[in-house]
Amino acid sequence: MVIVGAGPAGLLLSHLLALAEIESTVLECRSRDQIETTVRAGILEADTVRLLTETGASTRVLRDGARHDGIELRFNGEGHRVDFMGLTGHGVWLYPQHEVLKDLLSTRLEQGQDIRFGVTVTAVHDGDRPQVRATDTDGSELRLECDFVVGADGSHSAVRKAVTGSATSGHFREYPFAWFGILCEAPPSAAELIYSNSEHGFALISQRSPTVQRMYLQCDPELDPEAMSDDLVWEELQRRVAPHPLSTGPIFQRDVLRFRSFVASSLHRGHVALVGDAAHTVPPTGAKGMNLAVADVLVLARALRALLLDGNATAINRYEQDVLPRIWKAQHFSWWMTQMLHRTPDASEFDRLRQHGELSSVVESEAGRRYLAEAYTGWPRPTDEALAVV
Numbered sequence: 577m578v579i580v581g582a583g584p585a586g587l588l589l590s591h592l593l594a595l596a597e598i599e600s601t602v603l604e605c606r607s608r609d610q611i612e613t614t615v616r617a618g619i620l621e622a623d624t625v626r627l628l629t630e631t632g633a634s635t636r637v638l639r640d641g642a643r644h645d646g647i648e649l650r651f652n653g654e655g656h657r658v659d660f661m662g663l664t665g666h667g668v669w670l671y672p673q674h675e676v677l678k679d680l681l682s683t684r685l686e687q688g689q690d691i692r693f694g695v696t697v698t699a700v701h702d703g704d705r706p707q708v709r710a711t712d713t714d715g716s717e718l719r720l721e722c723d724f725v726v727g728a729d730g731s732h733s734a735v736r737k738a739v740t741g742s743a744t745s746g747h748f749r750e751y752p753f754a755w756f757g758i759l760c761e762a763p764p765s766a767a768e769l770i771y772s773n774s775e776h777g778f779a780l781i782s783q784r785s786p787t788v789q790r791m792y793l794q795c796d797p798e799l800d801p802e803a804m805s806d807d808l809v810w811e812e813l814q815r816r817v818a819p820h821p822l823s824t825g826p827i828f829q830r831d832v833l834r835f836r837s838f839v840a841s842s843l844h845r846g847h848v849a850l851v852g853d854a855a856h857t858v859p860p861t862g863a864k865g866m867n868l869a870v871a872d873v874l875v876l877a878r879a880l881r882a883l884l885l886d887g888n889a890t891a892i893n894r895y896e897q898d899v900l901p902r903i904w905k906a907q908h909f910s911w912w913m914t915q916m917l918h919r920t921p922d923a924s925e926f927d928r929l930r931q932h933g934e935l936s937s938v939v940e941s942e943a944g945r946r947y948l949a950e951a952y953t954g955w956p957r958p959t960d961e962a963l964a965v966v
């Protein structure tokens with residue numbers, strides 16, 4: 577097995593395959609240090625946490641992560657709590673993606689996993705024995721032959737072409753705004769995440785630890801992250817969540833994240849399959865990307881086990897069919913949260929008031945709150961998928 581990409585999808589897949597005694601080589605273009613310091617996702621579904629802990633991939637999440645039993649939706653200057661625990665019986669976990677990756681990397685490396693950092697895959701050719709071409713850090717060319725290749729190489733996947741015939745073939749939507757994300761040294765401004773729709777644009781108040789916080793402002797996709805002073809960032813965040821008071825402090829990291837929705841036109845062909853962001857991308861508003869990657873991996877690990885250990889191709893031939901319903905539900909939820917909370921550059925007064933109508937319909941109805949809570953905390957995963965792998 578060759579797995580391209582040491583993100584959450586690739587590393588978790590190598591972990592589940594190792595539990596089934598299937599050897600894999602992971603090829604990763606970045607260094608270990610870069611992987612462990614890139615800040616991305618923060619919210620894990622309870623089922624993701626259960627999988628990480630029950631398979632021995634991470635127990636730190638239970639010690640260092642924080643369970644959140646709800647979120648606040650703010651609009652028109654008022655906050656409305658959506659009580660996940662009361663509505664679904666479970667919460668979500670705030671535990672940064674790079675901490676998940678530190679845990680997965682140390683578990684895999686301790687167990688002797690072959691992970692080659694600094695190796696960039698350039699092409700994959702399918703066949704009875706698929707071939708992977710890559711370049712090493714020193715520019716030398718590598719060729720690997722294997723039984724199966726998995727593209728877990730993120731949204732700019734180099735493996736995708738071997739499955740779909742082109743790097744971009746699929747269903748795509750780009751949004752006319754982005755998120756300007758900051759990390760700052762400050763105490764938490766709230767116990768739970770605040771998703772705020774305001775006439776000045778969207779803001780998300782999130783947490784990291786008692787001393788470090790993560791926050792986002794809706795911005796123009798072309799914004800230079802260094803262009804705004806710290807004071808201006810705080811002023812803009814504050815007016816978007818007013819009158820809720822924010823605790824401020826020095827900003828030590830800034831990034832701009834473009835919003836895209838994408839589903840590749842196919843997810844499996846011959847001896848090559850795609851998982852995670854290589855197969856689909858969602859805007860981050862619903863906190864679904866990494867969780868969706870984990871859900872794909874569970875199904876794919878089971879299918880590869882049947883194929884490589886028992887010679888049974890039924891599950892791999894059904895892989896796409898099995899994962900697509902959840903992918904499209906997550907696409908819808910991520911789009912729905914995005915359009916309900918952000919202000920488009922051409923928004924009229926009608927659009928703003930209609931959004932308030934939509935938000936009121938959600939927070940004032942138990943059915944509305946329950947839909948949001950079920951989607952945010954994650955739809956149930958078929959138990960046989962989990963049992964077959966764990």
Ligand SMILES: Cc1cc2nc3c(=O)[nH]c(=O)nc-3n(C[C@H](O)[C@H](O)[C@H](O)COP(=O)(O)OP(=O)(O)OC[C@H]3O[C@@H](n4cnc5c(N)ncnc54)[C@H](O)[C@@H]3O)c2cc1C
Pocket residue numbers: 580581582583584585586603604605606611615616617618619620673695696697698728729730731732733734757833851852853854860862863864865866867868869
């Ligand atoms: C700001 C932000 C907030 C987010 N919040 C959440 C959240 O709260 N909850 C959630 O579930 N999701 C969230 N997401 C989404 C989540 O981060 C992604 O969905 C997740 O990283 C997907 O994992 P992956 O393993 O599929 O891909 P990636 O994490 O992108 O990993 C792909 C890996 O492949 C490597 N690679 C790429 N090309 C090659 C190549 N040619 N050769 C070798 N290696 C290659 C990359 O270096 C990378 O390490 C967020 C994303 C962002 C940016």
